[in-house]
Amino acid sequence: MEIVRIEAGPRYSQAVRAGGLVFTIGQVAIGAPGADVATQTADIVARLDRLLEEAGSDKSRLVCATVYLAELHFYEAMNSVWDKWVQTGSTPARTCVQANLLSPDYAVEIAVVAAVR
Amino acid sequence: MEIVRIEAGPRYSQAVRAGGLVFTIGQVAIGAPGADVATQTADIVARLDRLLEEAGSDKSRLVCATVYLAELHFYEAMNSVWDKWVQTGSTPARTCVQANLLSPDYAVEIAVVAAVR
Amino acid sequence: MEIVRIEAGPRYSQAVRAGGLVFTIGQVAIGAPGADVATQTADIVARLDRLLEEAGSDKSRLVCATVYLAELHFYEAMNSVWDKWVQTGSTPARTCVQANLLSPDYAVEIAVVAAVR
Numbered sequence: 563m564e565i566v567r568i569e570a571g572p573r574y575s576q577a578v579r580a581g582g583l584v585f586t587i588g589q590v591a592i593g594a595p596g597a598d599v600a601t602q603t604a605d606i607v608a609r610l611d612r613l614l615e616e617a618g619s620d621k622s623r624l625v626c627a628t629v630y631l632a633e634l635h636f637y638e639a640m641n642s643v644w645d646k647w648v649q650t651g652s653t654p655a656r657t658c659v660q661a662n663l664l665s666p667d668y669a670v671e672i673a674v675v676a677a678v679r
Numbered sequence: 680m681e682i683v684r685i686e687a688g689p690r691y692s693q694a695v696r697a698g699g700l701v702f703t704i705g706q707v708a709i710g711a712p713g714a715d716v717a718t719q720t721a722d723i724v725a726r727l728d729r730l731l732e733e734a735g736s737d738k739s740r741l742v743c744a745t746v747y748l749a750e751l752h753f754y755e756a757m758n759s760v761w762d763k764w765v766q767t768g769s770t771p772a773r774t775c776v777q778a779n780l781l782s783p784d785y786a787v788e789i790a791v792v793a794a795v796r
Numbered sequence: 797m798e799i800v801r802i803e804a805g806p807r808y809s810q811a812v813r814a815g816g817l818v819f820t821i822g823q824v825a826i827g828a829p830g831a832d833v834a835t836q837t838a839d840i841v842a843r844l845d846r847l848l849e850e851a852g853s854d855k856s857r858l859v860c861a862t863v864y865l866a867e868l869h870f871y872e873a874m875n876s877v878w879d880k881w882v883q884t885g886s887t888p889a890r891t892c893v894q895a896n897l898l899s900p901d902y903a904v905e906i907a908v909v910a911a912v913r
Contacts, residue, residue, distance in 0.1 A: 698815070699797035699814070699815050700797075700814065700815070700817075740799060741812075742799065742812045742814045742819055743812060743819035743907075744808075745822075751896060751898060754898060758807065761807065762806065762807055765806075765807070765808075767804075767806050768801070768804055769801070769804075770801070770804055770805060770806065770807060770808045770809045771808060771809060771812055771819075772808060772809050772810065772811055772812045772819045772820050772821040772907070773807070773808035773821055773822070774821060774822030774862070774905070774907045775822065775898060776822070776864050776895040776896065776897060776898070776905065777895060777896035777897075778895060792814075792819065794797045794799055794814040794815070795797065
């Protein structure tokens, strides 16, 4: 099974493709730290779009997602962006729980698995 | 790689099959909210059985599971049902941590990956 | 798809190989409970090395990892061991969040997915 690593750093890679599946890092809003929840989520899904593209996949091929919310009441604001991002008929199996994230600047963290095109 | 989505909704699918693997949603006891931990766990694994069947798999093909407990002291009550559900010789790699779940009515959340038959 | 289970117990298996991927349990420092964070992390990655070997893989084939920290300020101590363990050019997609673990003796829990050799 061939492994392709996207933006492989010394600590982690932003995404790894193994066989027909792509696994992304738990993505946070590094482009919008401290912003409101919807803005952070938009920053995250834009980066996921880019990573999936680099790995030969896209959001229509999402398989599963794990969403960590710093606060449970961020749920609706996260979903306001999520619901527009995902495509009807192509939605992943999603898990969503509360978790304290590495920085108080981050409200949401999303990791996904997708199938290559 | 073919993708098959089970109960695909506008926000998420209950399970997604990609290649030979099935990924389920983080399942909560939507059939028994607020019930005791064992009852909720039984509700969850019954739904997982149904989803795996729909996806062409079953509990003998479990690969991994992530169990989120709203309270760590729910561990034994969850396991009392889990241990009867899984089959000796077919147990998945399991991760179990505490996490605050989306509703206080839910005590347990379980997501699994299984291989198709 | 063939399934191979490593150290299959009645509740869970330490690792499960399905097709070309290996999924490990969320590993804690059962060899060093209560030890400092770096020592616990070293205990965990040594056990992951052994499990991956048994499953026909190794750390050069890591695909993704989920790291749960009992306390967020354990991040640097965990990384001090992680950074030496992983190989430049072979780093997995990693997710790291805080989570309360099953015993207060455990500071870190790490689950990985790897591709077989």
